[in-house]
Amino acid sequence: MVSEKSHLGNQQEPVQEEPKTYLLSMTARRGPRSLPPIPSTSRTGFAEFSMRGRMREKLQAARSKAESALLQEMPTPRPRRLRSPSKKELETEFGTEPGKKVESTQQEIDSQSHSRVKFRDSARKIKPKPQVPPGFPSAEEAYNFFTFNFDPEPEDSEKKTKASHREGTNQEEEEGEEEEPPAQGGGKETDEEELLNGDDAEDFLLGLDHMVDDFIAVRPADYESIHDRLQMEREMLFIPSRQAVPTYKKLPENVQPRFLEDEGLYTGVRPEVSRTNQNIMENRLLVQDPERRWFGDDGRILALPNPIKPFPSRPPVETQELSIKGELETMYKKAVKYVHSSQHMIRSGDPPGNFQLDIDISGLLFTHHPCFSREHVLAAKLAQLYDQYLARHQRNKAKFLTDKLQALRNAVQTGLDSEKPHQSPDTIQKTINDYKSEIRQTRKLRDAEQEKDRTLLKTIIKVWKEMKSLREFQRFTNTPLKLVLRKEKVDQKADEEAYEAEIQVEISELLEEHTEEYAQKMEEYRTSLQQWKAWRKAQKAKKKKRKQAAEEHPYDETEEPYPEEDLVKPIPPEPTDRAVIEQEVRERATQSRRRPGEPMLVPELSLAGSITPNNQCPRAEVLRREDVKKRSLYLKVLFNNKEVSRTVTRPLGADFRVHFGQIFNLQIVNWPESLALQVYETIGHSGPTLLAEVFLPIPETTVFTGRAPIEEMEFSSNQHVTLDHEGVGSGVPFSFEADGSNQLILMTSGKVSHSVAWAIGENGIPLIPPLSQQNIGFRSALKRADAISSIGTSGLTDMKKLAKWAAESKLDPNDPNNAPLMQLISVATSGESYVPDFFRLEQLQQEFNFVSDQELNRSKRFRLLLLRSQEVPEFRNYKQIPVYDREIMEKVFQDYEKRLRDRNVIETKEHIDTHRAIVAKYLQQVRESVINRFLIAKQYFLLADMIVEEEVPNISILGLSLFKLAEQKRPLRPRRKGRKKVTAQNLSDGDIKLLVNIVRAYDIPVRKPAVSKFQQPSRSSRMFSEKHAASPSTHSPNHNADYPLGQVLVRPFVEVSFQRTVCHTTTAEGPNPSWNEELELPFRAPNGDYSTASLQSVKDVVFINIFDEVLHDVLEDDRERGSGIHTRIERHWLGCVKIPFSTIYFQARIDGTFKIDIPPVLLGYSKERNMILERGFDSVRNLSEGSYITLFITIEPQLVPGESVQEKFESQEDEKLLQASEKFQAECAFKFPNRQCLTTVIDINGKTVFITRYLKPLNPPEELLSVYPNNLQATAELVARYVSLIPFLPDTVSFAGICDLWSTSDQFLDLLAGDEEEHAVLLCNYFLSLGKKAWLVMGNAIPEGPTAYVLTWEQGHYLIWNPCSGHFYGQFDTFCPLKNVGCLIGPDNIWFNIQRYDSPLRINFDVTKPKLWKSFFSRSLPYPGLSSVQPEELIYQRSDKAAAAELQDRLEKILKEKIMDWRPRHLTRWNRYCTSTLRHFLPLLEKSQGDDVEDDHRAELLKQLGDYRFSGFPLHMPYSEVKPLIDAVYSTGVHNIDVPNVEFALAVYIHPYPKNVLSVWIYVASLIRNR
């Protein structure tokens, strides 16, 4: 029993293993395991077996009982189980058992040990047969266990045994053990049960009786004593101690703890953890992780710093009195005008910014530059020295000191002479002494100054000599510097006297000094001599004594020291020798002073020298000069570290001076904190490099523009440059000597001359920010923690403040959070190293850059990628950017760079006159800025952009669709179905075609027989009175009989050219031809980009030209007429119609009759009417002049035009007005959705402006008014013509995809470009000022589409003016291009057309009738009196006639060259005579505005060019650029004549109108000599 305890721990194992063995035994049940367990091997085995034994006992007892019962009651079921042989075998075994079992049960009662032994015996008997592993019931046993009724008795007996066991206290542990197995056995039994269930289910079904009680073993509850459990737990569990662990345990062997904090390293604040917890953790770690990885060097657990901030960083919200509701309430505030909104405007009519700082950068001068040659270095040195000299000369300190000296001397003199009575001699003496000492001082200073002057002069001369020798040596000169030494003659005698006198005075003074000194020294000497003598006496006395003593004590002598032995006899001071002093003085004088009689040398530096021209210089020097030429510089102005402006790039001059002369007016809002200039240098086309930065002081508030002096700030750069030419480089050593000795290292440096001052406003108030803005007075409680809140942002730039703050707040210098700050402070306070002017947040950025920025910028690939991602037009669709830089051609960037350069350089070739170039540049800028504005708006996608979704059908659509169901499938009158629209994305080249259907034309001019005598035709005099009234009488039927009947008057055909593709129709006959032909022209989008934005910006124009085909007989020999026909086809241009592609794109289709643009003079043609032929059309046609063509143009497939951005723009209008206008527009759109209604428009700054603000009487140019002072109508026409001469530029093209922008009339005139609205507004304003009643008409016209016209009221009738062409039409003119009218706009109201019809022919223009016109301002909403956005008055500059004449010449030249270019295969001859004739004729045309001159001109030409066949015409255009003119000339096809002996004539005339509006006339003609 004693041994039991020791085995207790082990005992659990076998028990736990049991399930395994059991499983194994299932398979190996029949294995040959015959050996029974040895009964008494160990206590464990015993215990185990005893438990099992008891089980078995129970089983056997039950079995025996059951068996007997079975035998009695159930004889039948037995045979059923005879299925498997094994079971049979089992059955036979059963028979032998019962007796033994009973026996064993009885034995068990006696004692545990006994029963066990016995049980084992019995078990041994059973075992061999079924060979079941020990401890397991065999299948039969199990079966019996469940099938037989057990007697209650053996159970009882067992209970008793257990009870008896329990009594034995020493067996308690064992019992605890033994309690468990039965339960386990039970578990096994259930397993067995399942097993048996499979086999023996039938048996159970057969109705065996079993009681519930039979299966339940009743046992006492499990119990474990606390002590026992604790014991076990102690073994199982580990409870770390709470005791602090000694440090040595936590550290490796023989390691001393190391405290990083003591060593000055930052450790951070450890998070708060209670000591006990920490100890527990440490103990645990020590046991679990013996490697001590968790412990730091200081023996503590490793810990990160506490990440939690000690205080909240969010400012507290004040929630005392305000309710939450009140805080959440939003306040509406009207947007305030931002002062810099219109920074792009040419005219700075805006009010100035809040404050203004004027920075005048006048220039830059390098004192050293890498490209300096050696001579330059010397020159710079010389210049510097000379500057120094000049400065010294100006101050002239030497003179000043000399004077002072003189004055002092005089003072001493007078002091000595006139002793003042009231002063004691003591004080006098004292003052004199003072004077004297001062004299001494001053003299020394003067001498030093004089010496300096002299050495400076000497150095200047030395450098100059060096320079001269260098020039001689290198045999060229680089600098124009020239030093002239001017000698100033002096009166030798006087000079000598003065010199001598000076020396004498000095000597005497010195002497005096010396005597004084001597006296002093003598005094000293005397006293010391006295002392010495006394000492001597004493010594002698001593000696005497010693002698005596020596006699007495002879040994004493050695002991006697000689302490005063070294007291020497003082030497009497030498009296000063005058000669010596004189010598000294003279020497010094010769050194520092000009010798008497020597001429005064005045150096004068001039730039009069000449520089050796390039061709006489050696190659290296030429290279250097070229390098200098390549360099250019510009300055960036940085305000508060932001670039605000930059100067123009100026080339570096050969003298290393750059002149900028620019004044920047910085309109600022904030007080400036820093102001700096950055000097950038560009070499060739490479990127700019930052040379240096110059910090400018912020001017005092008293410094104003005009009073600020130009200051020079020096800068220097630390760049190292080595050059392969004469340039000495920068930061590299070089030498003047041939042997390379005496090396110099010079850094690039220079001076910027500038001035900074505050501007003064118009009313004399200086534009300085108030001082209150300067001190940022916000200080919070977080002062200690946050540098910015404590000292303000401006404090960050002030190092001292920052350092002070850091010291005050006791920042931990080791905290990595403070590292940049600490570094900054240390750098700033030490003051030696480079102090950055910024407080860098990401101080590690540079470390992460894998290449330097410069290198990155140099990479062509990177540049290409960058430009592409910026959507620079040239690179927008660049595909497959090469991998390597070397594969990227330089020429890829050429266009782009050229464009960039052009942005700065005003290209005069394209634009010829500068104003237009500036305007073009300005337009470009506006365009860019507007596009940038809208780029963001474009990023906003609407749902419709992303998702296609069906609209919710309303009733009408549903009804319609229902109706459709009942519709006939093939109706008799089929309705036109709309074409499918194509979105632009998935298109490619060749997908889009332009369809032009040319239907017919009316009133084509007809040929005139050249030979016939000129006959006065019926000219339609364009008198105003006849215009509106149909007057058929003007066209009297006066057809003549010149034409033989049957001969064709004209054989017109139409040629359509678009994007240089040309198509033409067949040739029809007669003046009213009908072609009815469809022409197909391919369309190519720019860059293959078919996006909406790209298509909108297509500027191409469809030219529809009408030609007359003329057949000429070329047969020269009449005899051949019989055998062949030789004719030559000539075509004569009659007129054209131009339709921009953008119009077609936005309109989707263009359908109508257009007026053909026929030149005013068409030689050889006339508008003869054959009344016989066309009587039917007469009544209609007579209403208007001109020829007409009916066209239908569309794009196939139909493209969806891009929709303009529907964005609400900011506005300064009253909110009420905006709401009213919105409401008005909505109402109008509801009633008449197709009629244009405009109430607000967007001005050039992108703001919404009420439309009536644009209308205001504005004065037309005086020049025009004075032409017809009495004829109002003629003046009106002239004004209209003037307006029409301003070039037309559609907004949609310039601002692709963006709304229409309206510019005011002065802006329009400044820009000299605009679209219909601008023209119409200007014309309307002119008419208003002429006293007419005029309105703006918004409506649709062909071919423009939605447009603006001008309506005027003349006595009794209305006139409609086309502002872009200058033509006017009566209200009832059928050929009026205005097809419908949406609304009228006057200066004070808007009227919307609510009549049934909108054609001008059918509506009433009387706006006073509210039934016909819905007015915006009415009684309910009176006109609030809106001020106009237009200027008070338009100011016109007179045009520059000379410039116009020059332009005229250049144009003529350009056009002539172009015509020659277009005829590459032929010789182009120019007929000068004809040209001059034409040139004379053009001004006449301008004068008469193209009317009424044809016949005179014709007669004249006939007279002069009698034997020429002449075809030609004048073209008239407003001038905008050269290209449209060239295109127009090209489109006429004059150059296409390839008759061998053709000659050409071309004349250009430009008539300037005020404000640089130019009217261009081009007369082109071809001449063929008649034989």
Added chain:
Amino acid sequence: MTTASPSVFLLMVNGQVESAQFPEYDDLYCKYCFVYGQDWAPTAGLEEGISQITSKSQDVRQALVWNFPIDVTFKSTNPYGWPQIVLSVYGPDVFGNDVVRGYGAVHVPFSPGRHKRTIPMFVPESTSKLQKFTSWFMGRRPEYTDPKVVAQGEGREVTRVRSQGFVTLLFNVVTKDMRKLGYDTGPADTQGVSGPSLPQGFPQ
């Protein structure tokens, strides 16, 4: 085409649109197309495809199997704009109208080898309940104007989508010359062997 210094790298993708899981729908077909950046160009194979209509399998998986092959080769100079495959699945609704059942996109795997991707699909939602009803009734569900928008981030904020179903794709990716141009996309084990890669990230 020198082997020493190639100027482009090639990306060969083959694989298939294997199957889909749309528990609610049947008889679906799918379209695929590739969206790639400006520096990419397909050199061989089909960029787009439309599959057969497939019905659900009868077993419990109810998979819709297309096994629709993808085989395309791209060349490129710049990994920016790496190709994405955009899938859109369509099928009939109760009225027999073809409606969209899902959009989805995934980048072609970067590393060579065999990759299996399961893409969750989604469809745009109607803007209102009424719209939803009418779109259901009319058989015109909201669709993207261009399926390619699902491969882009721009403008997605204006849409609302609902997810439904999954599509499983199999890619076999082969690249050529990527390493030579300084782009290392290989799997980790081969990368380790080659040691520190050359500082070619920035082509000279």
